[in-house]
Amino acid sequence: MKKIVPLFLLLFCFFGRAQSEFEEGITALKAQIKNSEGSQKLMLLDSLSRYITSQRSGYNFDSITRATIELAYELDSFAIGLASTDDLIFFHANRSGTPEEGIKIFEEFKARNHEESDKRMLAKLYTNAGDAYFFSGKLEASIPVYNEAEKYALMANDSSRYAIARTYKAGAYVDQGDYATGSQLLKETALLFTKLNDTVNILMSRGSLANIYGKIGFSNEAKKERDELIRLAELTKNYYSLIPNLYNASLGAKKDGDLELALQYLTTASDYSKGMENKIPANVVVDYALLTTHSQNKDLVKAKEFYELVKNKYGNLTTIPFEGEYLHSISEYYMAIGAYDKAQKAITKKLNIYLEAKNSQGIYEGYDSQAKVSEAKGDYKTALLYSKKYNAYQDSINGVKKALGVSYYQTLYETEKRDFKIQEQATEISLLDAKNRIKSQWMLFGGIGLVALFTIIYLFRSNKFARTKQELQEQFSQDLIKEQEQERTRLARELHDSVGQKLMLLTKQTKTIGNPNMENLADNTLAEIRSISRGLYPANLERLGLTESINALVYDINSNTDLFFTEEIENVDNLLSKDAELHLYRIIQESLNNVVKHSEAKAIEMKVNKVSDGISVLVKDNGKGFDFEKKYKNLSLGLKTLYERAKILGAKIDINSQLAKGTALRLTIPI
Template identity: 50%
Template sequence: MKKVIVLLFAILSFCAFSQEDFDRKVILLKSKISKTKGIEKLKLLDSLSRFISVDKVQHNFDSITQETINYAFKFKDYDIVFDRTSALIFYYANRINKPRKAVEVFNDFKNKQMNYEDNDLLARLYTNAGDAYFFSGEIKTSISIYNKAEDFALKDNDSSLYASARTYKASAYIDTGNYAKGAQLLNETASFFTRKKDTFKLLGARIELANLYSRIGFYKEAEIERNQIIKIKKYQGKRASLIPTLYNAAIDENKKGNQHKRIEYLEIAHKKINNNEAFYFKPILYYGLLSAYSQNDSLVKAKNFFHFIEENYGTLENIPYEARYRSCLADYYLGIKKFKKSKIEAEKALAIFSGSNDAEGTYQSYEKLAKANKALGDFEKAYDYSLKYRHSKDSVDNVQKARALSYYQTLYETEKRDFKIASQASEISLLGTQNELNKQRTLIGIAGLLALFSIIYLTRSRKFAVTKKGLQEQFSRNLINSQEEERLRIARELHDSVGQKLMLLSKQAKTKGENDLSDISDNTLEEIRSIARGLHPSNLERLGLTQSINALVYHMDMSTDLFFTEEIEVIDHILDKEAELHLFRIIQESLANIIKHAEARAVKIKIAKTAKDIKVMVHDNGKGFDFETKLKNKSLGLKTLLERTKIIGAILRIDSKINQGTLITLQIPTLHE
């Protein structure tokens, strides 16, 4: 320990000496800049901007960096423009909490419309810009910016930068309520950083994941993540950085009612803190210990912490984390039965928590006030605060349940999709293996009797080929039909079960005046209905095939930038119900592929009927593709189109050329003339 103190003293002495040198160098650089022009001045400005980044506020990092950017743009030195713009955006968004200013810098950068191909710098710049939009509250925009950062990172083959952008994007998804997507991204990046042995970024992903699980009430999962974090940080010997993780674990244990483990986590954190570490977190930890001891009748220990807190924080003009300070004093005074003082402190805490929209702090203050007023004999106020406590806590619990429901719903859909794909692949592989075994047995038998049974062999071979083809076609037909039946079943489950429960939750929330919860319930209900409509086109039964296709085209026209033109004749009641469903799915899959892959600007859809058939044409002006290559690569979407075409006895033709678009034509024979 003595060696550590000596080392710290040496470092502090060095820093004090270095600060003088630092200031002198800044003055010298500014003097040189004032005396130079042109490229030489640009180089000096760039050097100064990079040099003062360690002491940004004192030496006006923002104004100097902006001057560097403007000067670099004047001389078309885009390397400096991009690098310094990225640094300035990061400074505003991540250092001095001015994200709107960072967004302005980014928009100004985009308006300059520079052609630049350094994907590494672009990835970093867009990642910082994503942070700017995220901290400004423009969450959806931040996701699209992070997506661009990922694209640039992939082009630069920088997998670490790609994973970092996805980590930040996960936080954005979590803030939009898409907890399953956020968890998926965080798990992916955690696995990546584990493989890369990037401990710092791995810990960041795991901490975010633990906080996500805690936020939606998955305390067991949060505990597993935090145990991993604690294990890694112990191995690294980083005592101070462990403290927030231990404190958050204590909060979860308190919510679960496990007071023994709550105190255990807080005491471990207390042992790891000292006078030189984690000063910013010290007050929070001490407040937490005072509350825990006071609430669990450890009043001797509580008294020691009370005196420490009062001497070190209570006398300050600006008390750190004042709401929590007042709250822990209220707990202490309740514990030692000084109820008037407890009431005063709880009221002060309530005022701060309410003003900052801290729902948990608010309902905890209501609970303290209910206890204090009851002890003072003011039963009317005690009852009033008790009702407010229950109402506020129920609201928080209901929001948490809605988040968990949304998480499970998204997770269910994702796992269901992945299971279907794996199941289809497994069944197809099994059928292929079985056919191969049958073929081998037949060949072995024929090889022994080749001379005698050559004619029988040829006959059997032909018959087997026909049978195999028939089996494969029948299997594909059954597989697709089973898929449609499963989609219909899931859609009904979502609508009849989950949808009804959400509707009930929304009504209850409205009755209680919980508008935020009601809005969350309504939005989640609408999302579930949208998922159900995607799983099974109920419009076919209600509106008929023609109107269903028109509705599909209209929806895609409204939700994309594509320009649609359509000529759709009425084709209702010409095909049977199964064929109508397959035709709708073929058109739906074709349009979806255009939106996902074609990079087209316009799409034309034409459906015409004759006495003998129905003709469908879907034409786009996108980038096109090599049909044979797609087919050889076993494209699942393309094979599904071909199988559906066979089921309805139609003829499908796909004409596509690179950079010349794609034309899909489908000719379906009608059942009657």
């Protein structure tokens, strides 16, 4: 790969001159490729295809990139093959307007084993493949592809790529009429892009939300949002956002019956798109929309001009980009000039495409067009049939779906207004603009409000119950520890006062017998009982105080192990209650025991200091450490006890451990 850098420098120097020199350079490089082989040929092909796509379209980008892909897989250079496949799918889905070709390339790619590849690149490739299905009208099929893109983005820890895939998936849901799911996804991605400070994608997600406002009837809010987006996109010269938003604004104006405003938006979009041929897919549909709008305005001169442009530019291609939109635009022209048979033929073909793709918007627009052309031909029976289909389909998609999703839209709109500082009260959006709404809509809003209220109450009660349950669990754990300490104290006293005294008498009696073995057994048993008693309850706490008890504990471990101790223990007597002193002692005791038993450490650093508002404790070792994240998910009994004792003390505990780097426990106890 190191050879690619000078090759690119050569390309930029060589092609950075006049147009003719650029073409001559391409020819020369192709000759060089023809005379090379193996990895050298692969690098030349890869550099050529990337240089062409970075400079301009054309120059056989498709065939050059395909050759690069095949050679890359032949040489087992999967990274280059994967990147080139992604470039080619993107080119067909988002540049050339031939998404069906992108699907074919993606299907060929899936036949290869790619599971062990770069997950970030796979996320990008699957997102572009989802776009290929989306722009082909296969909305339902695009969703599982976007899901795969999300999966790979999560595996790569790429939040931006994850949010982009979810945004595009939201578009597929919305275009199928599932506004509720689409809006929820857009709400999530808008927050993600805001956290990432991703201006480009913030514009994209807000544009998608504006489309939803338009689809559910909030036309004023949709227009205000789009006008703001257009202004921001113009300021930042973000034409990839500007042109689609101008196009969508024209659709909103058309829906409101303002064809003049729609034409202004489209003309502006067309002006911006000049010189960006094949770089923005919306350029194609802008041409279609201009033909449609001029035809509907009965401006036959302009309509004919755009009909010739659309027919010659796109109609003769093997695969017509966005064929449904193409057929719609020419059918509107045929309607305008009275060629009703041609119009009906185009409409029928368009309707079949949208029915196959399950595109709800295209389906009911197709029914409406069929009704209009049948009426124009005098076939009123057929016109009535399609009119009924249109009304029924529109009611089912834009009525029921909107009703189910409207609570999401209100919440989403309020959030967007607040986050992006739009100067209106979000709670008044639908009410202030609902002057001509029928009474049934008021009932609908009221019903949804009640459902929302009950949901809030339910969530509040569930949250309160969960908190109460957690508090009871914590109290139970703390009470259990207290009971354990009391039971330990009782057992320690029993062992000392009863069993210990009897063993002491037994020891004295064995000495009178004169049997050394019996004497040793009795002495060892007495020492063991005393050790167990001290473990159950540290009597030193009462006799010596907390500070000396800690010193004694450190001395005991230091004298009985090979560990090297560095200690700094200040006098902390009488700063805590007796119960609190016992809990602190137990925490230090458990921590040191863990080091001795598990850490394989060579040295321990032990600090107990008085600070301005409490006591600070540090127990640090240089042992093998452990994976704290994994351990934390399944806490051992010892660690659970440490945390519970810290809660009883009202202390802050922090355990930091890394494999092969040791463990440090820090405890801060307020006084």
